[in-house]
Structures are given as C-alpha cells and as structure tokens.
Amino acid sequence: MNRRQIFQQVSFNGEGLIPVIAQDADNGDVLMMAWMNEESLAATIAEQRAVYWSRSRRKLWRKGEQSGNTQWVREIHLDCDGDAMLLKVEQQGGIACHTGRRSCFFRKLTGERWQIAGETTGSPSESCGNGGE
Amino acid sequence: MNRRQIFQQVSFNGEGLIPVIAQDADNGDVLMMAWMNEESLAATIAEQRAVYWSRSRRKLWRKGEQSGNTQWVREIHLDCDGDAMLLKVEQQGGIACHTGRRSCFFRKLTGERWQIAGETTGSPSESCGNGGE
Numbered sequence: 001m002n003r004r005q006i007f008q009q010v011s012f013n014g015e016g017l018i019p020v021i022a023q024d025a026d027n028g029d030v031l032m033m034a035w036m037n038e039e040s041l042a043a044t045i046a047e048q049r050a051v052y053w054s055r056s057r058r059k060l061w062r063k064g065e066q067s068g069n070t071q072w073v074r075e076i077h078l079d080c081d082g083d084a085m086l087l088k089v090e091q092q093g094g095i096a097c098h099t100g101r102r103s104c105f106f107r108k109l110t111g112e113r114w115q116i117a118g119e120t121t122g123s124p125s126e127s128c129g130n131g132g133e
Numbered sequence: 134m135n136r137r138q139i140f141q142q143v144s145f146n147g148e149g150l151i152p153v154i155a156q157d158a159d160n161g162d163v164l165m166m167a168w169m170n171e172e173s174l175a176a177t178i179a180e181q182r183a184v185y186w187s188r189s190r191r192k193l194w195r196k197g198e199q200s201g202n203t204q205w206v207r208e209i210h211l212d213c214d215g216d217a218m219l220l221k222v223e224q225q226g227g228i229a230c231h232t233g234r235r236s237c238f239f240r241k242l243t244g245e246r247w248q249i250a251g252e253t254t255g256s257p258s259e260s261c262g263n264g265g266e
Contacts, residue, residue, distance in 0.1 A: 005245050005246060019166060030154055084238075113139070
C-alpha cells in the first residue's frame with residue numbers, strides 16, 4: 001500500500017483521530033459513527049473491513065470480531081476538507097449496534113424527549129463507538 | 134423548550150461539542166459532518182434547520198445563511214451512547230458542499246488514490262464543516 005499517497009490528504013485531529021461514519025451500502029441507513037487513527041485506517045484498507053480505534057480501550061477494534069457483526073467495506077470516502085470519512089459497508093448480520101439494533105441512531109427527538117425508535121433484533125454485544133465488549 | 138430534558142442525554146465532548154451527520158431525508162445520501170454545541174443544538178431544534186458551530190470562526194453557523202443551501206431538519210437522532218447525532222434533512226438547492234457538490238464526501242478511495250467522484254452542480258460557497266464563507 002502506498003500509505004503516504006493515501007494519508008497525505010487525510011486530516012487527523014490533535015489526538016491523531018478522524019471521525020468515521022458507517023453507512024449501509026445496500027439501503028443507505030447510517031449505522032454508526034466511530035473513530036480511526038492511521039493504524040486503523042491502514043488496517044481497514046488492507047482487510048477491507050471496518051477497523052476502528054477504540055478510545056476507551058485504546059486499541060484497534062475490529063468491528064464484529066466478537067459479535068460476528070463485521071462491516072465489510074465496499075467504499076471509502078473522504079470529505080472536502082479531509083477531516084471526516086464515510087464507509088459504505090455490507091453489515092454482516094444486519095446489526096451495527098451493541099444494543100442489538102440495526103443502527104446506533106435509534107433515539108429520535110419527538111417533542112421534547114428522545115424516543116426509542118429501533119427494534120432490538122439481536123443480542124447486545126460490542127459497545128457503540130467505543131468498542132468495549 | 135424543555136432544554137434540560139433534551140440535553141441531559143446528549144454527551145458533548147471536552148470542548149462542548151458533538152459531531153453531527155447530515156443525511157438527505159429523501160435519498161439517504163450522507164451530505165456532510167459538522168459540529169454542534171449546546172447553543173447550536175438549541176437553535177437547530179427551535180428553528181428546525183441545521184445550525185452548526187463553526188470551529189474555525191467560533192460562532193454559530195446557520196447552514197445556507199449565505200449560500201441559500203439551508204438544511205431543513207425533518208428528524209434528529211441520537212446514537213446509543215449519546216455522543217453523535219444524525220440529522221435527516223431536506224437539502225435546499227440540493228447542494229451541501231461549498232465546492233458546489235451535493236455531498237462533501239465526493240472523494241472516493243480508488244486503488245491508492247482519492248478519486249473525485251461528485252460532479253460540481255453549483256457555485257462554491259460555504260466551507261464544509263468549518264462554516265467559513
């Protein structure tokens with residue numbers, strides 16, 4: 001991999017991280033948002049599956065490694081100013097969230113409260129975003 | 134607005150910010166990612182249009198205020214651990230990016246380089262993410 005050519009346009013923040021959105025490549029659902037550092041981006045590209053950086057555990061987090069809900073990467077996009085990324089993924093098992101829901105964004109503002117919208121379809125597993133298991 | 138009831142589940146980071154994804158409510162395209170603080174989230178809810186926090190200008194950024202490309206908010210979602218939000222928006226003018234493209238995520242990793250995928254359909258205006266105009 002010509003890492004330099006790829007990485008020179010990616011703008012990591014002061015902590016060496018970039019926010020990454022995972023979107024279901026089939027139906028367009030936004031599944032979750034997590035973070036990557038250089039090492040996890042390199043692993044994502046090499047393995048063609050989402051490898052995030054767990055900020056709580058301070059280690060690489062191969063999404064689905066324990067739950068089986070791997071995100072196979074179809075496309076990787078970078079935004080105009082290089083400080084956010086979008087993965088279009090094939091969500092194995094159809095479940096991205098540790099609560100067993102398809103998407104982590106299952107709370108919807110309804111009037112003045114956050115209403116739980118998504119149904120639980122699987123078993124709780126990895127923690128959203130932070131990769132705690 | 135019962136601000137306390139809404140805000141107690143939102144987890145702002147050490148800088149008082151939360152990352153926010155804007156998604157086209159009609160076709161599911163992920164348009165951009167930006168940031169909100171408490172004040173901009175309150176304004177977004179009150180005005181039902183996306184009001185971000187510009188980190189570069191350190192002020193509220195009413196998306197489209199200068200370009201006309203306002204994002205009218207249809208739904209506001211919060212993720213499972215409360216530290217990321219998703220707006221489903223009606224993108225006025227169909228253009229979210231300051232480069233004149235529909236989405237800010239127009240660079241796609243192809244082989245070992247970022248290939249520009251989106252066509253320019255409008256005039257350059259606000260800067261993505263940072264709200265510089």
